[in-house]
Amino acid sequence: MNADTTGPHVVVAGGGIAGLAAAHRLLAGGARVTLLESGDRLGGKLLAGEIAGAPVDLGAESLLARRPEALALARDVGLGERLQAPATTTASVWSRGRLVPMPKGHVMGVPGDARAVEALLSEEGVRRIGQDGDLPPTEIGDDTAIGAYVAARMGHEVVDRLVEPLLGGVYAGDAYRISMKAAVPALFDAARRHPTLTAAVRAVQRAGAAVPADAADAATGLGGSVFAGLDGGIGTLPAALAAAVRAGGGEIHTGTPVTALRRTGATGWQVVTPGRVLTADAVVLATPAGPAATLLADHAPAAAAELAAVEYASMALVTLAFRRADMPALTGSGFLVPPVDGHTIKASTFSSRKWRWITDRAPDLFVLRTSVGRHGEDDHLHRDDTDLVAASLKDLAAATGLTARPVATTVTRWTGGLPQYPVGHLARVARVREAVAALPGLRLAGAAYDGVGIPACIASAHRAADEIIATRQTPHPGAGHSS
Template sequence: MVELDALVQGKRVKAERLPGMAEPHVVVVGGGIAGLAAAVFLSAGPRRVTLLEASGRVGGKLRAGEVGGVRVDLGAESVLARRPEAVELARLVGLGEELEPPSTARAAIWTGGGLRPIPTGQVMGVPGDLEALAASGVLSAEGLERARHERPTGPVADDVPLGAYVGAALGPEVVQRLVEPLLGGVYAGRTDQLSLRAAVPQLLAIARAGGSLVAGVRELTSRAAAAGPVFQGLRGGLGTLPEAAEAHLRKAGVDLRTDHPVDELRRTPTGWRVASGGSVLEADAVVLAVPAPQAARLVEAELPGAAAELRQVEYAGMALVTMAFRRADLADSPLTGSGFLVPPVDGRQIKASTFSSNKWGWLARSAPDAFLLRTSLGRHREEAALDLPDEELVARSLADLGAAVGLRATPYATAVTRWRGGLPQYPVGHLERVERIRAQVAGVGGLAVCGAAYDGVGIPAVIASARRAVDGLSTPTAGGPVAEGTMGA
């Protein structure tokens, strides 16, 4: 390897280049699932790939750990199975045989002083079966009557806040007690700000047609009924996906470096110069798979307009409290179903609880004498809980669990995981902002962005954004693909 001196931010550092390099060199910045997916796609072609991750591990919000000697997910735990991207990535990295649907999907909503079953025939809380809604008991008599007297809003020509659209058609209780808790688990956001077009795009066609929202949802759910399980997990936890991806990349010859934050990104006549950890990497192309604030910092020098747009993307933080109980201690208060959601309007501390040992068969099989569950706290602009001590978050979670399901047992082990700035928000106008960012990024050539800030926060959507970034890379000089025809996997 030849070392070239270079000046970056006033400091002399070393640049790395392979002598006589024929294959294009692509640098992926960020080792979350977007960066890992991009590197996997890139590694399938004739190119040299370097992945730089600022922290000491890859995986981002996919993270495995141990609580009370039991391996469990401390971040995301499932993927939407009705989109193919996550399932395909799992198969690419050798985990195709490890996919497993939940053992139970019977979840409830804790509202009105009791657990109410989430009504069937709904899309993100928007009901398509009013009889199932009535039987659930989630709404008050007044709220149910308002939902029965739907008020079609007329064709929606432009994007609108999701809560305003659903509330106008079906009343505020549907929003507060159904849509808010279900969307809270996805975005940790607020329905009065979340974009209909960006957050629940499957409802957009209904809104634009201007017909009955209930009838439109009923048709959607009837078509989806034959599509198989909604969600999938992995035996051993979703945290095994980044581990398998890392092993796959190293075997493929990808230069994967953790503890390597990127200090600066600058254009050169033939590509890009990436300064990281005292060295400079010369790249033909760069994929930025980092959250919007970090992407803004890195493109500021070359793309100040895109940086300004990226800085407008807001994020929500949340805390996960994972607890391990001895099953024998739960004999007097058995826990059933997969867990429950909590409407913010009810003023509780937690926003959801997942009964992990019920939900995932692999977990129950691996630890038959233990029962693992977790709670989540915090949402957009209500994140004070993240600053509380671990023991306080555990105590608040146990208090709500006692009130909701009569839990009185004491966990023998706990873990608190804080995801600060973990979930980007998608307000009205978000997708237009993304279009402007991508247009500016594409204009310089050899640069692409991907991740949860763009096309969806779910894992399949994030992987799809990585595929789009890889397929769209071009050289900064000619405007054509890097090493013509080699960027797709």
């Protein structure tokens, strides 16, 4: 991949996975690229680290393999041979004081048959699901909160015990506020076509089953696994991507925040940083919504106001390493925790069971991690590391019987890490993009737009880059120069 020195100069603001993916895509399309990251490292919520000598992910640790964007990008930057399916995907739910195997036969916690979740729910909860077929059709409209809709059709218990830990955990948010249209679009579309929610779930399941297993295997190369990781950690992807960007002629500067944007002529931009001003033909803002709103305030005030209203959830990851000889017999890949039970942790991943590469490199250790914090629970993030470790160990002991003391601990805080997708989020994104489209040579990318997962972030980056490349603007006089 070599940059075309006659192509337009594009500045990418933000060095997370979306910014890096946009830079990579722009270079492949013939642009000259300068990426500016305000912090001292690249990768955003992807962070490789180690504990007691064992390599671990201290941020996102898996990606959705049924979408092609992340797998393709990993292969493009030379990491294809390091892609791995999880060693196990069998998980549990810690509900009412016991670990219950994760039910099957549901779509993000919404069951197609009450019998599929009867081990997790009370008799009344199971009966309430069965009433879905007796209720008249529910008008969904343009959007609805998945928790509220499912509760109306099947009762609150299935939301609190299954939808909330699954879907609410993905967004670190509240299932009763999360947009069904944004978070589970296939189920939203099916619910609009079918008279009952049960029928809608079954329709989604049939559509998924229509993809032959061998086709899924061929598409992912991972045995059809729903999820994938990288040997050494997902956190190694940003470094490989940055290396590919530099090899293609792109410039990357950390510790360089973008403080302002200025229009120059009909299509050009000046990108202001504390140390210099860059002249560019186009700009990709791959920052969180708040910083993007600040930079857009003078150019697209309506879009800026919309972005400023996007809420974020903060969370902490507590990574713990134990001597394997001290561990009880833990099964599966970990467990989820319904918030309704009032525990501190919201999930635990048994990393040494889930990822072969951790066990291969640290066979005498057992690494696991817990996650703490959801939208509106920022108080947890203000607790010191010792308190978060102690709270995690207390919940782990209650859930699994683990009484061993860790040989090492690491707490990683992700303040404002996950944008929330409430009802109306997709309409908001559409309004933002419509307003920004009126600004030639400016596009947006990142987790705030099309999904919080890694493939979705990459897809938003590719969309932004492709739209800029499609314009093939004549290079602005002096583009790429700084003053």
